[in-house]
Amino acid sequence: MRAALIYFTGTGNSKRTLDYAKENLPFECDVYNVMEDKMLNPNDYEHIFIFYPIYGFNAPKPIIDFVKKINKSDKQINCVIMKNSGEHLFWNNGSSLYLASCLKRKNIIVRSEYHYLMPYSFIFRHTDYMAYRMDTVAKGLIKLDIKDYLDNKYVPIKRFFLDRAFAFILRIQWWGGRFNGRFYKIDMNKCIKCMKCVKDCPIHNIKFENDKFKFGGQCLMCQRCVQNCPKDAFKSLGFFTSWKVNPRYTFIEVSEYQKEKKPNYCKKNYQKYFAVSEARIKENA
Numbered sequence: 256m257r258a259a260l261i262y263f264t265g266t267g268n269s270k271r272t273l274d275y276a277k278e279n280l281p282f283e284c285d286v287y288n289v290m291e292d293k294m295l296n297p298n299d300y301e302h303i304f305i306f307y308p309i310y311g312f313n314a315p316k317p318i319i320d321f322v323k324k325i326n327k328s329d330k331q332i333n334c335v336i337m338k339n340s341g342e343h344l345f346w347n348n349g350s351s352l353y354l355a356s357c358l359k360r361k362n363i364i365v366r367s368e369y370h371y372l373m374p375y376s377f378i379f380r381h382t383d384y385m386a387y388r389m390d391t392v393a394k395g396l397i398k399l400d401i402k403d404y405l406d407n408k409y410v411p412i413k414r415f416f417l418d419r420a421f422a423f424i425l426r427i428q429w430w431g432g433r434f435n436g437r438f439y440k441i442d443m444n445k446c447i448k449c450m451k452c453v454k455d456c457p458i459h460n461i462k463f464e465n466d467k468f469k470f471g472g473q474c475l476m477c478q479r480c481v482q483n484c485p486k487d488a489f490k491s492l493g494f495f496t497s498w499k500v501n502p503r504y505t506f507i508e509v510s511e512y513q514k515e516k517k518p519n520y521c522k523k524n525y526q527k528y529f530a531v532s533e534a535r536i537k538e539n540a
């Protein structure tokens with residue numbers, strides 16, 4: 256049995272979820288980063304797993320573009336979506352509906368869909384405690400979810416009223432990001448010209464010419480450049496400068512609760528997610 260593991264990641268969280276899944280899959284796995292030019296032949300696989308971060312209540316555009324390029328499979332293939340995002344609000348549920356329709360056209364059928372909390376790469380920075388706790392819970396849940404999937408216990412995509420319309424409207428983020436990305440600016444007093452941002456950009460949107468950084472019109476808003484900058488030198492993120500998250504999360508073990516920067520943001524939602532998930536992990540330990 257073979258499985259294809261397809262992923263897009265901005266700041267690494269989705270890749271972490273992929274690695275956790277891979278550890279638990281009893282198949283030979285081929286990994287596809289949608290930003291690389293590696294073509295997938297669906298006929299080579301019995302299972303397809305897809306990992307992505309939710310962007311503006313949708314799947315990122317590179318995931319959709321990759322799926323659209325796949326040839327139609329001769330046989331029906333089972334697919335699992337393992338998405339992650341900064342909060343667990345039900346508005347995020349519709350994010351995979353369009354992706355699932357694109358996959359269906361290729362004879363790839365989404366059987367199960369799972370949603371994990373991972374720390375925000377944008378909007379605000381979680382504490383190290385929250386990042387560690389989210390990562391640990393995701394790791395534990397992925398193990399159980401894969402076991403359920405292998406036992407044919409499927410979890411269909413959760414729906415809500417007007418979910419398709421909601422996700423469709425917010426797909427404006429795909430184009431808005433490209434426009435906004437042109438307004439990114441770097442503080443040259445802080446910048447050490449390590450060129451990490453230029454090298455890391457998944458879509459090669461950042462150029463350094465004539466001693467100046469130039470931001471093109473392809474930005475995915477993935478925040479990799481911003482989060483990885485060793486000097487926190489980004490002084491403008493266009494319209495979203497106040498949503499900057501830097502530096503990267505380390506995911507090191509932090510056992511002590513730290514005062515959250517945004518203690519009331521989605522508080523109940525986070526508490527519910529942790530309570531239900533940690534109880535499930537404990538029960539199955």
Ligand SMILES: Cc1cc2nc3c(=O)[nH]c(=O)nc-3n(C[C@H](O)[C@H](O)[C@H](O)COP(=O)(O)O)c2cc1C
Pocket residue numbers: 263264265266267268269270307308309310311312313339340341342343344347373374375376377475476477478
């Ligand atoms: C442009 C952008 C839009 C986002 N939109 C959402 C969203 O609609 N809902 C949400 O819960 N999290 C949202 N997030 C947070 C990410 O889904 C989350 O931080 C994710 O773990 C990042 O994964 P990555 O490290 O693989 O890029 C957004 C992040 C970015 C950069």
